[in-house]
């Protein structure tokens with residue numbers, strides 16, 4: 037597998053720390069609002085990554101956090117805590133907001149066929165871990181205390197600017213809004229590990245610590261959960277490109293300070309989904325959510341298909357016109373697949389060739405568009421049997437997860453054509469005295485909930501009631 041590594045700015049062969057095992061950390065949502073479809077694009081890319089690695093035979097463990105404290109409206113130390121802002125907006129408690137939007141997020145993932153992370157944990161449930169890490173960083177001279185807050189001293193970091201690939205001056209201009217020019221700090225990019233003062237007035241979730249009652253910074257949460265659940269060596273860390281600075285940059289600085297050695301080898305970042313006006317936002321106008329797309333007649337898996345058609349690293353502009361195009365292609369694809377009969381010979385060599393081609397596409401830095409082309413090539417191939425196509429596409433769909441074989445429509449109109457085709461195949465099998473195949477077709481349909489009834493005048497069928 038070859039992946040583009042933001043750390044080295046190169047496509048590199050993927051070699052996990054421990055052979056055959058992959059440890060992945062993916063930044064989770066800040067649960068102060070619904071996820072917009074831009075956020076969801078990042079989770080879709082991560083899902084393809086996880087499923088590709090599993091398809092290639094790796095044993096994958098993925099951890100994700102739920103940010104329910106400490107993420108400011110800027111991505112640095114300034115502004116309000118997003119959770120507090122959400123609670124104020126809706127007249128609810130922070131806990132109620134967190135619970136409501138966590139559930140909404142999980143529902144979105146389910147609808148998009150995203151595999152649940154193996155470990156999904158709330159940031160606020162692991163305060164003791166952050167405290168332990170901060171204590172060590174203070175002891176080792178990586179952090180300092182100023183006016184009741186604890187800051188990380190970036191001058192002590194090994195290569196603070198490597199991930200972003202930018203110099204301090206460039207970053208200062210690029211992220212003016214995200215970084216506070218806090219007078220407590222030695223360097224403007226030093227960042228908060230623990231706060232007891234600055235934004236304390238508004239902070240509802242707070243805990244006791246050796247430095248007084250307060251709350252953790254956003255960045256330490258991800259380092260804390262990653263090190264706690266995945267150990268000292270992380271293989272892959274993912275997020276959207278906006279996470280590169282300051283969030284992931286700070287995660288590297290503090291994790292390596294805490295561990296005393298390099299931490300994560302591969303950093304993967306998904307390009308943004310933008311709307312026509314530019315950046316997708318939760319604060320201006322109508323939020324583009326998955327439910328909104330559904331209301332407008334676009335099922336979640338159509339959005340998944342839309343995303344898989346472009347490379348995860350490219351930015352992508354959303355429009356209803358392009359989603360409409362994706363919907364019609366997706367519907368057509370499913371109709372073609374539903375006409376395939378699963379019965380018959382499987383051509384093992386052809387099967388293996390296509391599996392290899394599919395693996396190769398995804399191993400090339402997750403080229404999902406190429407993987408989809410291979411799926412279409414399979415459908416078009418006149419030299420392979422329906423059964424081979426059927427099995428291949430079933431396999432592909434373990435990664436693509438486009439629900440190509442599950443359909444509400446399978447119970448009604450689309451299914452009619454499929455059943456009739458199967459009845460005709462069975463008739464031909466009988467005519468050729470191939471009773472084994474005829475029985476196999478009958479049994480296959482039975483498994484799918486359809487009972488064939490042989491009459492004097494031909495064959496009819498009924499649906500088996502549950």
Ligand code: AMP
Pocket residue numbers: 063064065066067073074075076077078103274275276277278279306307308309310315316
């Ligand atoms: P948040 O809930 O803001 O912490 O973000 C959750 C995930 O969505 C992070 O991995 C972000 O990098 C990612 N993200 C934010 N905006 C976009 C966007 N417009 N397109 C794609 N990913 C995004």
Ligand code: ZN
Pocket residue numbers: 062063064258283
């Ligand atoms: Zn994170």
